[in-house]
Amino acid sequence: MKSKISIDLHKLSRFVNLFLPILAIIFFLAGLKLSFYYHFLTVSFLFATALNVFYLYLQNGHALLRNFGLLAQGRYMLESVGPELRQYLYASDTEEKPFNRLERAEVYRKSQNIDSASSFGSLHTFDATELKIRHSLFPTPTSELTPYSLTFGEERGIENTHTIRKPYIISAMSYGALGKNAVRALARGAKLADITMNTGEGGYPKYHLMEGCDLIFQLGTAKFGVRNKDGTLNEEKLKEIADKPTIKMIEIKLSQGAKPGKGGLLPKEKISDEIAELRGVSKEHDVVSPAFHSECKDYTSLTQFIKRVQNIANIPVGIKLCIGDLAQFENMIQEFKKQDIFPDWITIDGSEGGTGAAPRAFIDRVGMPLLPALKGANDALNEAGVRNRLKLLASGKLIGPGRQMLAFCLGADAICSARGFMLSLGCIQAIQCGSNACPVGITTHDPKLEHGLDISIKAARVRNYVNNLKHDIDELVAATGCQSINDLSFKHLYVPADSSISPHVPNN
Amino acid sequence: MTKAAKTTSWVFQIIAVIIMGQTLAFKFSGHPTTLAIFEEINMPYGHIIIGVLELAACILLLMPQSIVYGATLGAGLMTGAIIGHITELGWEGERGQLGLLAIATLVSCNIVLFIRRKDIPLIKGILSESNLPKD
Structure with a gap:
């Protein structure tokens, strides 16, 4: 069920695609009337617009970029750091494959001559189904x-x-x-x-x-x-x-x-x-x-x-x-x-x-x-x-x-x-x-x-x-x-x- | 990348570096003409800020790992310069020469970016042959 405050990513991406060139124009006008320094932003948004045009109209290998443009890059960027984030932060000690963190830690400890005694109890699912x-x-x-x-x-x-x-x-x-x-x-x-x-x-x-x-x-x-x-x-x-x-x-x-x-x-x-x-x-x-x-x-x-x-x-x-x-x-x-x-x-x-x-x-x-x-x-x-x-x-x-x-x-x-x-x-x-x-x-x-x-x-x-x-x-x-x-x-x-x-x- | 493409890229990198580099002395020493230009577009300390950025672009353009970053920065700075000429500085006399040099640098940087498009972050991943439109 959709909550009333959920973000519609389809609409958001259309909004971004529309506003990249508009922002470039707004900053251009600001550069003209207020301070030339605004043109740093003009140039940045011009480049982003150009990149977005390439994604939307000039390539057809990636459907997501073709449909949603620059914002869709977020997905690829987040996905690319997924394995690291999971290993560093989110995967539990007994979850990773082929070797989970507990198994790896035992080898690391043995090879560095650190005592490998563990505390409190087994972290495995413990019942009568294991050898x-x-x-x-x-x-x-x-x-x-x-x-x-x-x-x-x-x-x-x-x-x-x-x-x-x-x-x-x-x-x-x-x-x-x-x-x-x-x-x-x-x-x-x-x-x-x-x-x-x-x-x-x-x-x-x-x-x-x-x-x-x-x-x-x-x-x-x-x-x-x-x-x-x-x-x-x-x-x-x-x-x-x-x-x-x-x-x-x-x-x-x-x-x-x-x-x-x-x-x-x-x-x-x-x-x-x-x-x-x-x-x-x-x-x-x-x-x-x-x-x-x-x-x-x-x-x-x-x-x-x-x-x-x-x-x-x-x-x-x-x-x-x-x-x-x-x-x-x-x-x-x-x-x-x-x-x-x-x-x-x-x-x-x-x-x-x-x-x-x-x-x-x-x-x-x-x-x-x-x-x-x-x-x-x-x-x-x-x-x-x-x-x-x-x-x-x-x-x-x-x-x-x-x-x-x-x-x-x-x-x-x-x-x-x-x-x-x-x-x-x-x-x-x-x-x-x-x-x-x-x-x-x-x-x-x-x-x-x-x-x-x-x-x-x-x-x-x-x-x-x-x-x-x-x-x-x-x-x-x-x-x-x-x-x-x-x-x-x-x-x-x-x-x-x-x-x-x-x-x-x-x-x- | 073929050897010819690589050589072409380096030729345009050097052109961009020479054009941007030769103006640095004027910018950092605070030459009266340069100061006048930056005063006219109301950019206090602009000669130092733009000078530092152009120096960075030159260095990046000459280091093999960072050529596309240098070209992107150079293209951005030159776009800004051309905006300056169009909106405030005009193309009279010496201004015209400076404006043309900015255009030449922008074109050079863009050629470098095109030749090295497969090194550009956000683009390289989708530039394999199978991903481009076919007629």
Whole structure:
């Protein structure tokens, strides 16, 4: 119902359109009779009138401006500052996506070594519909926990196994998606925290290699850095990279949670001369990777390709995928079993995963979410009796210890996170990753914006984040009464009946 | 923007800066002719105020990030000057010369604005090819 004092914006805009030229004339007369200074206003209103004529009669792309003129710009102006206003003032602490302020604040506090104890009570909607961790009546004293250790490649009995001592891996982010300062800060932080970092699929990992941390080389579908001209695998180049002392493992990327069924995407705004050279691509177009490896056309050839890479590189070789259909995952495991060829690990990426750039529908609507996918994968491996032939890693919004515990209980041996580490570098979730305009200098190649990111200070934050996560996970494991992460299982979760991972709900 | 358009823009920027710049010495030193003009249109301290604004326009016109702002300010000042000539100062003798220089500067600033229209706030967003009327 309209109130009597409501403003009719249609009438107001017609009034403004009429009065802009009239005011120009009035001020002109005032300038003539009263003081020449009035002509400052004459000129201003003349210009506003000219702009208004352009909006109303000389353009037809924006209906609002064509119908209402200058006043309609107010809508575009207010709308343009909407995201900032909502984030600064109006969005509640538990409201924002993908990470709300509470979740981000926990990472910021951990990375700055500030105590993250909270007061008064949970800010979540608290009822019986959420997954919870079951603690034990008899917790383990933290001094009696078994130290964490995970050795990749031990199942195959290869010489160059790789052991991690903290259950964290910095997930795949290329130089290209990230700027060089961000890559180096993460790499230096990984070195300080003694964790392993994934190079991402963006070609020869020049900046990742600079800081001497342990690295996983990611082999993307476009095979940047190790490709022949026709896009197939260049074995010599792969061998050369695998032989570098800090390249500890190789991950074959089959698909990515944020855009499964579609290849990587680097917008042309972010392609510098150097990136074009490192990847061997043109600067003029977006770089779109193929959706699949040309070598992998079915289960048999996929398994053979894994074997081929394992033979070239004498180091652990794993695969990363987002599950679309668990039946396909089971078929893949059966093929591994039949050929007796297993990747040294499988990373399950949830469809909630992050990306620098992907079509909205892929980000929102394609792929299985992490928790049911991870549970399904773990169950499939157990049913096939091959869970002990490989390691299982999980990724997808695993930035805080609570959700990481869920992943451990569902079968993950270690956690991969990308955005968690970006937040530890000072990411403010401005969501400008694809536009080269990242205000904190992480996902940009603009030297003026990268200037803000101090490598040594941010590297220390990465280390603090890892150490404080480890501390929290240790306390949580102790609370469940277990000795180590390996002992965690599905029975340590309180699972409501309507949850997507409830045993009563079919997984597919 | 093509290289030719860029060069053309810079030529007209320099023209506008030279015309506005050479009058600044007269304005700031309080040259009797300048003072007489501003007295005639009843603008006390006008020579200083307009001088400062013209100086700002010159500086903005020469800095790559702010060229369109300088051109807009320059065009506004020159429009004011032309209003002055039409209403009070007239076009006799030296006045006519000054008026023509103001017109030349206004035209230069407008050419710069047209070439760089895709940098102008409030306009750049609607100037992509698909948004303009087609015959």
